[in-house]
Amino acid sequence: MPGGITQMFSPTDYLMALPITLLTLFALGILLIDLMLPAEQKWVNAVTALVGLGFAAVAIWKILNYLTTFKLLGQPALANSMLVDRFAIYFWGLFLGGAAIAIVASVRYMEIEHENHGEYYALILFSVVGMMCMAAGIDIVLIFIGLELMAISTYILVGFLRRDRRSNEAALKYLLLGAFSSGIFAYGLSLFYGTTGSTNLQQIARALGQRVQSNPGHIDPVLIVALLTTATGLFFKIAAIPFHQWAPDAYEGAPTSIAGFMSVAVKAAAWALLLRIFLYGLSPLRSVYVPLVVFVSIATMTGANLAALTQNNLKRLLAYSSIAHVGYMLLGLVAGDSRYPTADGIKGILIYLLVYTFMNLGAFAVIASLRQRNVIGDEIDDIAGLFFRSPTEAVLMLVFLLSLAGIPPLAGFYGKYFIFLSLIESQHYILASLGVLYSVFGLYYYMRIANQMFMREALDETRLPVSAGMRLALGVTAFATVFIGVFPDRFIQLVNWSLGIANTPTIARLIR
Amino acid sequence: MQSHILSIILFTPLLGAIVLLFVPKENKDAIRWIANIFALAGLLVSIPLVPMFWAQRFEPGFKFMEGTPNNWIPSIGAGYNLGIDGISFLLIMLTTLLGWISILSSWTAIETRVKEYYIWFLVLQTGMLGVFMSLDFFLFFVFWEAMLVPMYLLIGIWGGPRKLYAAIKFFLYTLFGSVLMLLGILFLYFHHHAATGTYTFSIPELYKTAPQIPFHYAIWLFVAFFLGFAIKVPMFPFHTWLPDAHVEAPTAGSVILAGVLLKMGTYGFVRFSLPFFPQVITNSATFLNVTVRGWMIGLSIVGIIYGALVSLMQKDMKRLVAYSSVSHLGFCTLGIFALTPLGLSGSVLQQINHGISTGALFLIVGILYERRHTREISEYGGISNVMPVYATITMIMFLSSMGLPLLNGFVGEFTILQGTFMENWKWAAWAVPGVILAAAYLLWLYQRVFFGTVTNPKNEKLHDLTPREMLTFAPLLIIAFWIGLYPKPFFQILEQPVNQIVQTVRPGYPGTSGAVNASVKPGDQLPSADANMNAAQLASDSAKGSK
DSSP states (O other): OTTHHHHHOOHHHHHHTHHHHHHHHHHHHHHHHHHHSOGGGTHHHHHHHHHHHHHHHHHHHHHHHHHHHTTOSEEEETTTTEEEEHHHHHHHHHHHHHHHHHHHHHHHHHHHTTOOOHHHHHHHHHHHHHHHHHHHBOBHHHHHHHHHHHHHHHHHHHTOOTTOHHHHHHHHHHHHHHHHHHHHHHHHHHHHHHHHSOSBHHHHHHHHHHHHHHSTTOOOHHHHHHHHHHHHHHHHHHTOTTSOTHHHHHHHHSOHHHHHHIIIIIHHHHHHHHHIIIIIITGGGHHHHHHHHHHHHHHHHHHHHHHHHTOOBHHHHHHHHHHHHHHHHHHHHHOBOSSOBOHHHHHHHHHHHHHHHHHHHHHHHHHHHHOOSSOOOOBGGGGTTHHHHOHHHHHHHHHHHHHHHTOTTSHHHHHHHHHHHHHHHTTOHHHHHHHHHHHHHHHHHHHHHHHHHHHSOOSSOSOOOOOHHHHHHHHHHHHHHHHHHHSOHHHHHHHHHHHTTTTOSOOTTTOO | OOOOHHHHHHHHHHHHHHHHHTSOTTOHHHHHHHHHHHHHHHHHHHTTHHHHHHHTTTSOSOEEEESOTTOSBTTTTBOOOEEEOHHHHHHHHHHHHHHHHHHHHTTTTOOSSHHHHHHHHHHHHHHHHHHHHBOBHHHHHHHHHHTHHHHHHHHHHHOOTTHHHHHHHHHHHHHHHHHHHHHHHHHHHHHHHHHHSOOOOBHHHHHHHGGGSOHHHHHHHHHHHHHHHHHHTTOTTSOTHHHHHHHHSOHHHHHHIIIIIHHHHHHHIIIIIHHHOHHHHTOOOEETTEEHHHHHHHHHHHHHHHHHHHHHTOSBHHHHHHHHHHHHHHHHHHHHHHTSHHHHHHHHHHHHHHHHHHHHHHHHHHHHHHHHSOOBGGGOOOHHHHOHHHHHHHHHHHHHHHTOTTSHHHHHHHHHHHHHHHHOHHHHHHHHHHHHHHHHHHHHHHHHHHSSOOOSGGGTTOOOOOHHHHHHHHHHHHHHHHHHHOOHHHHHHHHHHHHHHHHHHSTTOTTOSOOTTOSOOGGGGOOHHHHHHHHHHHHHHHHHHHO
16 A cells, blocks of 8 residues: 555544444453452452443444535444444444343343353444444455454353353354365455456446446356355355355254344344445355346245244244245345345345344343243243243243234235345246245244144243343334334335435445 | 314224223223224224315315325335325225124123224224335335234134134235235335435325336236235135135134225225226236136136135135135126226225125124024024024125125125126126126025024024124115115215226226216116116026025
């Protein structure tokens, strides 16, 4: 770089990197404070983590002010390796929200598990930092670092229940497969670097566009290999079939609160990454990857919905359901012509991730509250007769399940609605029909849980104690699920804003 | 100034549900009183609608419209728009009436989890009313789907031995139909945008553009909507969820299921399928040598005969009544696809009649079940000796259901058959055996349960109807006689919307010029000589059936 290191940084960099910096500082702080805390005051760690998230939120708000003051769509930062735009800010908000709810729901759960250590909260914050880098990164080096930071933090979190064999097994499995997929992903990125000569997505897109245009109708085999390997890495991270094997095991073994966190925040981060790469860096290759996405999407919907039918472990069931949801979301990417996706499809994915954050975290929070001293509480029998033990939680769980199944007027309906809307818009009638029929499948296994809660006698008649933190987490998620469902307009406009749809009709150039 | 009467009718039950949330669940009597008060209030607030609607019954278009377009979710073009015409007016009145009767009838039938029961029932009531009032397709779909949840829980929690199976089957079946309908709605939405440049779900707006959709698309849309509605009706061969749901559901659930829920399917045909896709219904393209309309008529006739034959064979009273619904609803769809003003108004009237008669039949079965906890026909016999009032009311309702003149069922079925006959006498001829079979299975049932001496000692101590139970039957009896003796007001209410629909589907059909006082008034069209002849024939048929 000409001009030396001082010119690599600009004054705005400090502001743009402020949320990431703050979260890192708080995470390190928790590690230090934890040493001084007596065992019965470990809840201070959770509070500190929440305060850190609050500070990060304020920093994001300042960035937002900056962008509106100067009427910018986005601000490149850190030597053009990250781009803080509305898309990134939208996802940052999701990560913070997901992490906050997961932390609130964790405190009591981790106490019961006797694993209430400060590292737990520090790792959650670290993984949020990694996610933020993934959502905002436009340089594949930063993206990869963010991905690894997030992934390594989650490997540890999955295995956090040291005394539990399932947790250890899940962590090891997740680690091995995850490292493998990261390797493949890095391989794909390196091929792109080799063929285009840049690590910056913007320049990769430009170089790829030239290559494709200079020789229409013919795609370099090396690009296809690069695309396949990159896509494999991405599909692994979002847990699409056939790269989903880790998800049910990891969800089952992980602490329930972490399983919830993984299914929303980690997944949202992977989606942000996937959208940035597919829609921006690799947009010239759209005609190549769309058939691939169609195949993966159909495989995902089919496999996950069938597998979910027979699950008797609630966490595994929700894992397969979350894989199935990925299948629907992938359809949003397919909608469009051979050059551009439709705005509604991408909008659908973003709305889906938003509503999914609340409804899925809510469902996991209910399962987490079933964990008592002597009961693991994640088998379908454990939720039997929940209505008699804790009516409020049972009704809230019903709300979450119906929302997951996409019954209006609950939030989950709008995710599916926009996906199917975009498919009809771009005349993919067969895919749309397939998608809606699979969503009927989904209802069956969600209603199996509802049947257990409402229509069976409880095996264990004791009333379920629900901690204050859990009440808060359930209240927030349930309120959001219902509120977004009944008054969705503001949230749809939020997504429009984050994609810049209000200003320009084409979104292909706006996710950057 | 906008009138908010529809919103008030729509949300009164929901308000009751919310109030009930705050009543402690141990206090069962308080819960029952509050639920009944709100159910009665739901009926009472809908009564002012009657004179208001009557005053403008001949005016074209939707009335009591509420809301501005796209006021709910502007970014996708969905609005909170309500409005009714004669068809939805009658169905709304039926819903508020049956809602009150069902809740009243549950007083002693429901002993466990009383609070939830009434809450879900009131929520269900709001959902059903919303379906009939919505003038926005998005809103319609929300109500259409949301209403499944309380019904699912009502069957699943308070149902019979196979309740889980029945509840999930009901839910999956109807959801299957409605998701495909959602895709159809989305197609209409984009087609409207392509034609006019605006995104909207407003039903009156979509009426303008949907008929222009080319046939090769429209046929698939028709199929998508058809599945949604035919499963709900249920038309043969989509009826298999119905007997299960009915048999397992608690009495009040069955009353609402038969009385109102099934009408949502026929309502969908009248409100959407006909005016949206005239190009499909009147198209001469064939599938297996039968036109689309031929298929609809054919399935209706099969449903009529099949439902009646299966009813004959039932050992369980409730199952018998459930299958008779398949047969009766076949008449309704037959009338719709006859595409004549007479057939259509007969069909809508028959929907009301079916709600009254079959609702009452389920109540009747429920009363016996509450006393004896069995519905096996062979367990009974000679009941008229121990419960004379009950037996009388049952006789009237049976006669009403089988279409005896002077009672409501006759007017509906006769008008449908007349309207169908005007189109094609063979269709009517095929449907008539359904009437005879109805007499057969109902009178045979009556004979086995009520006549003779009391053979089963358990039946000797049965007590007759309580005042509360009589109160549930009183309005149904009054309306059954009213429609049977003087159906003219009902036909007048239906005249304008029905003519308009026939006019849309078959422009230039005689007598549907849309003029306020068209020369053909359905209400005046019942020639008394014919009626008497038919009555005589029916009476002789009934006599044969009872032997």
